[in-house]
Amino acid sequence: MTSRRIPLVEPKANISESLIETLVRTFYGRVLEDETLGPIFREVIGNRWDEHLATMVDFWSSIVRSTGRYSGKPHLAHQDLGLDLAHFDLWLNLFETTARDVCPPDAAELFIDRAHRIADSLQIGLDIGPKALRLPKKAGSGPSSA
Template sequence: MIPPLPQDVSEPLVERIVHDFYALIRQDAVLGPIFEERIGDGWDAHLATMVDFWSSLTLMSGRYGGKPHVAHFGLGLTMEHFEHWLVLFEGVVNAHCAGPAAALFIGRARRVADSLQIGLNIGDKALHLPGRAAVAVSVA
């Protein structure tokens, strides 16, 4: 049985968190350049996609149909990038909600980070499959 969603999780909350998080990302010295290089002038489309993604993860809306692993391939990401991403994301979530709602967003974000690291073959959770080594690039 799937536990019920926290009552205060809503589409407007998802949208506020996504927009505030990516506003922070764009200003971040570590992650901002990575996102800017990949997204360029496509921020409106990216934000819409991320709202769909987080709506699907938290509200089970089913609106996201992309391939996150493919979107993150070739960015030179390291475990440290994911740790930094999580710190920023958790800060934004905690500024917008608390209790079960915050736990839902943060739990999903940690699973996303784990899944991407496994899929990109980086970090402690990577399977370290032969021929799938990630290329680490320092952005600091």
């Protein structure tokens, strides 16, 4: 069971599109400066940063404002990146710090709660960490089947 408080009333009225954009741009600026996460993002995103940031604004708008603007598949986007639990911990710590730096407290807590839920879902889907399902691999699949 988690010790994080889950907001009962979501402060949607306090979360503007402008706040979401500020959070996304500030966060990914910090990601690029991170010695572990930066190289991963630069390699995967390349020169498509404006596109990626717009997608992330749509993603978070869908998550915290229920706008429905995002329709991607995050699990597929992350499946071949070689991520491990340490990457998720770094991402979450950086996101939490950024949310607290740029958002009002109630909005920051909502973003942080949702970020943890998203990270848990991705870890389960990518078979990473203690919450992963650890489904047995099918015979003849995976790297050793070549």
